[in-house]
Amino acid sequence: MDIGSRTELLRSVGLFRGLEREDLAAVAEAAREQPFSRDETLFSQGDDATHGFVVGWGRIRLDKVTPEGQNVVLRHMGPGDMIGIVAVLRRIPFPATPVALEDGLALSWSAGRFAELMNRFPPIALNAIDVVGGRVEELQRRLQEVATQRVEQRIAATLLRLANQSGRKVEDGIEIPFALSRQDLAEMTATTLHTVSRTLSAWDSEGIVESRRSSHLVIRRPHRLAEIAEHA
Amino acid sequence: MDIGSRTELLRSVGLFRGLEREDLAAVAEAAREQPFSRDETLFSQGDDATHGFVVGWGRIRLDKVTPEGQNVVLRHMGPGDMIGIVAVLRRIPFPATPVALEDGLALSWSAGRFAELMNRFPPIALNAIDVVGGRVEELQRRLQEVATQRVEQRIAATLLRLANQSGRKVEDGIEIPFALSRQDLAEMTATTLHTVSRTLSAWDSEGIVESRRSSHLVIRRPHRLAEIAEHA
DNA sequence: CGTTTCTTTGAGGATATTCAATTTATGTGG
DNA sequence: CCACATAAATTGAATATCCTCAAAGAAACG
Numbered sequence: 001m002d003i004g005s006r007t008e009l010l011r012s013v014g015l016f017r018g019l020e021r022e023d024l025a026a027v028a029e030a031a032r033e034q035p036f037s038r039d040e041t042l043f044s045q046g047d048d049a050t051h052g053f054v055v056g057w058g059r060i061r062l063d064k065v066t067p068e069g070q071n072v073v074l075r076h077m078g079p080g081d082m083i084g085i086v087a088v089l090r091r092i093p094f095p096a097t098p099v100a101l102e103d104g105l106a107l108s109w110s111a112g113r114f115a116e117l118m119n120r121f122p123p124i125a126l127n128a129i130d131v132v133g134g135r136v137e138e139l140q141r142r143l144q145e146v147a148t149q150r151v152e153q154r155i156a157a158t159l160l161r162l163a164n165q166s167g168r169k170v171e172d173g174i175e176i177p178f179a180l181s182r183q184d185l186a187e188m189t190a191t192t193l194h195t196v197s198r199t200l201s202a203w204d205s206e207g208i209v210e211s212r213r214s215s216h217l218v219i220r221r222p223h224r225l226a227e228i229a230e231h232a
Numbered sequence: 233m234d235i236g237s238r239t240e241l242l243r244s245v246g247l248f249r250g251l252e253r254e255d256l257a258a259v260a261e262a263a264r265e266q267p268f269s270r271d272e273t274l275f276s277q278g279d280d281a282t283h284g285f286v287v288g289w290g291r292i293r294l295d296k297v298t299p300e301g302q303n304v305v306l307r308h309m310g311p312g313d314m315i316g317i318v319a320v321l322r323r324i325p326f327p328a329t330p331v332a333l334e335d336g337l338a339l340s341w342s343a344g345r346f347a348e349l350m351n352r353f354p355p356i357a358l359n360a361i362d363v364v365g366g367r368v369e370e371l372q373r374r375l376q377e378v379a380t381q382r383v384e385q386r387i388a389a390t391l392l393r394l395a396n397q398s399g400r401k402v403e404d405g406i407e408i409p410f411a412l413s414r415q416d417l418a419e420m421t422a423t424t425l426h427t428v429s430r431t432l433s434a435w436d437s438e439g440i441v442e443s444r445r446s447s448h449l450v451i452r453r454p455h456r457l458a459e460i461a462e463h464a
Numbered sequence: 465c466g467t468t469t470c471t472t473t474g475a476g477g478a479t480a481t482t483c484a485a486t487t488t489a490t491g492t493g494g
Numbered sequence: 495c496c497a498c499a500t501a502a503a504t505t506g507a508a509t510a511t512c513c514t515c516a517a518a519g520a521a522a523c524g
Contacts, residue, residue, distance in 0.1 A: 068380075095369055119354075122357070130321065132361060139372060143375055143378065146379065148300075151511080182471065194472085201473085213471070415502085425502090427481075430480095446489075465524100466523105466524095467524085469521085471518105471520070472519070472520085476514085477514080477515095478513075478514085479510105479511090479512085479513085481509080483506105484508100485504100487504070488503070492497100493496105493498085
């Protein structure tokens with residue numbers, strides 16, 4: 001991948017918004033390419049934060065495991081999202097593990113390189129605050145959700161969120177274009193795979209979603225799902 | 233309050249770490265003082281973020297209410313904590329409401345003033361990332377907690393956290409030095425005041441805590457509480 | 465085509481909520 | 495300072511929600 005293509009990629013990355021083309025090129029040049037394949041991890045929770053990443057292509061799931069081994073999915077990420085950069089700046093170990101849901105490519109910068117770039121291009125720091133602020137809001141919303149809503153509502157809200165972030169319109173609804181197991185959904189909604197399975201089975205019967213193991217999940221009646229998410 | 237005192241105050245504020253004394257004085261001079269009394273709100277969720285704040289003295293509880301009126305306590309704040317600054321920088325309405333738990337004083341800066349200061353003193357932006365990054369971590373931890381632990385464990389963990397943040401050693405344990413109703417604790421731990429009441433009653437009988445309505449809560453056996461939080 | 469992984473479904477049970485009533489504190493106006 | 499009104503806390507009983515345990519079925523994989 002040449003510098004021109006990298007620069008093009010970085011143009012749509014929130015973290016580098018407001019940088020001139022030539023500045024972006026400098027940032028692009030300082031990057032290292034890191035391809036990844038499905039089920040691979042970019043790094044592991046607890047590792048030293050030596051590098052920060054930005055996703056080029058491919059989807060990634062961010063996992064956080066408890067000392068007892070229970071997993072919670074913190075968020076899903078795709079092209080343009082930054083990964084691990086806050087840990088780099090705070091000089092703390094990575095607090096979570098990014099797992100690739102499909103093959104892809106990330107760009108990375110060493111901690112030192114990153115510091116240089118931020119120093120040279122002040123907008124980066126402001127953009128970083130914006131991005132991290134967005135994550136705070138997202139987490140606050142999820143916390144509120146887990147604290148005040150029932151499982152069915154949370155599953156509905158989660159599916160709608162995934163659809164909003166990554167959904168593709170298909171003939172009979174909105175498709176969530178990556179593998180999504182019952183276990184995954186359970187870890188996103190703070191419940192068990194059993195409850196997710198029961199819920200999706202019911203929704204399948206009612207024609208609200210279509211969810212078989214082989215194919216991607218399709219939301220057939222988003223409006224109904226929104227109703228469930230809101231009132232129950 | 234004169235500029236000297238304000239400057240002194242700002243010396244211990246994470247957001248302004250690394251600034252020279254004269255820079256701090258400039259920041260202090262640009263601030264407006266905003267006293268507040270118990271139960272007052274600095275602003276309300278949904279308000280336009282015209283000003284950012286830093287707590288001088290006094291404790292504040294940050295609330296977020298759902299459209300249905302259910303409240304979730306996002307965090308407690310005290311001297312040196314910043315409030316609403318991310319919303320100011322992101323140009324979005326305040327996402328939560330800070331309620332004073334006791335009389336106190338905040339310093340505030342207008343959005344425009346803040347932008348100036350960040351421009352003039354680059355360390356502020358980096359510090360902000362650090363602070364906001366810390367909040368992300370805190371929220372991730374709480375999300376994990378709600379997702380994987382039972383109510384009793386969460387209440388125990390919450391009390392220990394409050395003790396760590398604000399606790400005072402007293403003769404027979406650690407005191408949490410502000411009013412803390414069952415309802416408050418319920419909103420912090422994603423449960424109901426009834427369950428909190430039952431739990432504290434039980435702990436009181438076992439001599440783990442001392443919790444009467446008039447006086448502040450005292451943790452008498454922190455170690456036991458830690459056991460409950462960890463294993464249950 | 466056997467093995468592994470994921471999913472479904474049932475039955476039983478634990479945890480925590482809801483509903484309801486009472487007790488205890490706090491605050492207020494006489 | 496007391497009597498009343500208000501707010502907070504306690505506790506019991508009934509119930510809902512969701513989890514755990516268990517087993518079987520279906521799909522993917524080599």
